[in-house]
Amino acid sequence: MKNKPSNIRLGIFGFGCVGQGLYDVLQTIEQAGIEVAPICVKDKEKPRSLPASAFTYNPQDLLQDESITLFAELISDADEAYSIVKQALVAGKTIVSANKKMLATHLPELIKLQQNYNGTLLYEAAVGGSIPIIRTLESYYSSETLQRVSGILNGSSNYILSKMESEGLSYSLALQQAQKLGFAEADPTLDVGGFDTVNKLSLIAAHAFGVTVKPELILRFGIDVVGEEDLEAAATIEARIRLVAFAEVNPFNELNLHVLPTFVPAQRELYHVVNETNGVTIDPVFAGEQFIKGRGAGSHPTGSAVWADVSAAISGYRYAYRKTKIKTIVLNQDKKITIYLRCPGGASLPEAAWENLVKIQETGEATSFTADISVKELQSIQTDLAANHIFIAQIAAEQAVNIALKLKQKAEVAYS
Ligand SMILES: NC(=O)c1ccc[n+]([C@@H]2O[C@H](COP(=O)([O-])OP(=O)(O)OC[C@H]3O[C@@H](n4cnc5c(N)ncnc54)[C@H](OP(=O)(O)O)[C@@H]3O)[C@@H](O)[C@H]2O)c1
Structure with missing residues (x-):
């Protein structure tokens, strides 16, 4: 030494x-x-x-x-x-x-x-690598109510989605490239399945909202069955598919948490987070939206975050967990969300309490839908969806209307 x-x-x-x-x-x-x-x-x-x-x-x-x-x-x-x-x-x-x-x-x-x-x-390095998200939530926003925190927290998944989109690579080629460059593990399940992101979201929820939630209780879908056609569908409405960790409190102090592939519109900061980069948007009630972006992994960026903690600890810094002591916010997974689904081949949608179910595209290879469903109900059919390799992504209600129109127009042009 x-x-x-x-x-x-x-x-x-x-x-x-x-x-x-x-x-x-x-x-x-x-x-x-x-x-x-x-x-x-x-x-x-x-x-x-x-x-x-x-x-x-x-x-x-x-x-x-x-x-x-x-x-x-x-x-x-x-x-x-x-x-x-x-x-x-x-x-x-x-x-x-x-x-x-x-x-x-x-x-x-x-x-x-x-x-x-x-x-x-x-444990700053555990969430978003070099991005100082935990300390920002814990220290700076410990006294301000936050409405929402959402982010891209897994560099491997983001790299794969970015490369499929910008270079037209297939999922498996983009994954291979990510593995070659050291962004993805030999067994990529934790990254592309959303497990790594869910762990990070659980830590964010504790510091941003004072709610400690076991990761397995959080709705989680990954990008492991995403296809080029899903990214093309997103592009028709000027959106990109990103694996987004999402936490939001409603006016009744109910917290909704999920990790889902999401149609991110071009107006949002997360749209511009590409390759292995991570980014987090914080939405405090009074301060207004803020955005932090940086290297989410890697030897020196992560080593830098560990050093920041070591030196803060030497100065006597510790987390106060102030929001966990207030305990006004509770987890509620009843919220309804709108989702996009693509069923490959002969797969059909599992029985569920679907609302506003609309078929938006049918090709020889797949059928796509948009529908509303509660987070809880979606969790209950997760195994069926995964067994049938059905890709799902969150989509805003207005995007769902728009994507149906755009895909219809595209099909009409193709047949004319
Ligand atoms: N890599 C990143 O960019 C990144 C980013 C954020 C967080 N993290 C987290 O940081 C941690 C380390 O990741 P890493 O990428 O540095 O992993 P890594 O490159 O695989 O290195 C792991 C280290 O842990 C040691 N180790 C494993 N089991 C041990 C045991 N039972 N007793 C003592 N040492 C043991 C290994 O020892 P040997 O050298 O003898 O094999 C090795 O030195 C993980 O929790 C990871 O999730 C990583």
Whole structure:
């Protein structure tokens, strides 16, 4: 390790994409006064960019070292991450984590542990990579009512959709390209299935609205069955399909949450978020709409967010979770939304309480509809829709009318 004037020992778990990113950032900050303890990793055989003496393989070497009170948990194993974070908090220590899955799964317990043992947990890097969304919601907007937060929070899905749209690539080619460039994992399910985004939305809901919701209770559809024809349909109404995390409170303090492919019109900021970039729109009651855009993943952007948390923690910063203490807002999934559906081949729509069901296009290969349905009802038929490879996307009611007209006009031109 580089010799620096040091007074704080930092215990890092994980030296992969994010761990290395944090390490690189620390090397550039000469005055940080941070000494990095041996880094905890798992695989003893893996070639490393640092000498063997820079590593340890037993998390307890760090957790039980009394000279370390500040940790960065940057490992890929959510169960082990949970155990590390829990142990640090019970010891009243400070820990920064990037593990959205672990955080979203255990958030209520992790909040309680901080309160009971006076430890600190920060996790900016877990949502939107380098975008300072959690701290903005938690600190700046802790006293203002927010109406809505919506965003593109998964770089892999956004890259795939952007490339299909701008270069006409098929879904599988765009996915392969994303994997080659390191934007998507070998198993892309967590990204393209919307699971990663739902974990991030669950963390946003806690800080923006004070509601802690288990990720599995949030309506979630991914982009894994999107087709070129869906993007073409969106283009006819000057919209783009994006995987959008959406949280909105109605005047009765009821919160609606979902992660859905969405027809985003050209007037919205999210329309212009392309490739692996992430973007979040915040809609406070008084301040008016705001938008933050930036790198949602990657070694240095994410390492930078971890460093921002480490240095904030050194200055004594912790989340107050002010809105979770007020508890005026409750989750309500009864809201009706309008959706676009494309049923491939002989697949037919499952039985459900559809309203305003309109067939908007029929080709030899697929039939498309628009319809209204409640979030709860859509959740109840999710398995049927997935089994039949039916693509769904949220569409605004006025866009639904427009798309029906535009597709009809297009068909008439084609036949004339
Ligand atoms: N990559 C990104 O852009 C990004 C962005 C935001 C958040 N995150 C989150 O950050 C975390 C780390 O992601 P990553 O991309 O850096 O993963 P990664 O490149 O796969 O690296 C994972 C690291 O965790 C270590 N590890 C895994 N299991 C361990 C265990 N049981 N005990 C000790 N060390 C263990 C691995 O050790 P070995 O080196 O020995 O294999 C490796 O160093 C994840 O929670 C991820 O979701 C990542």
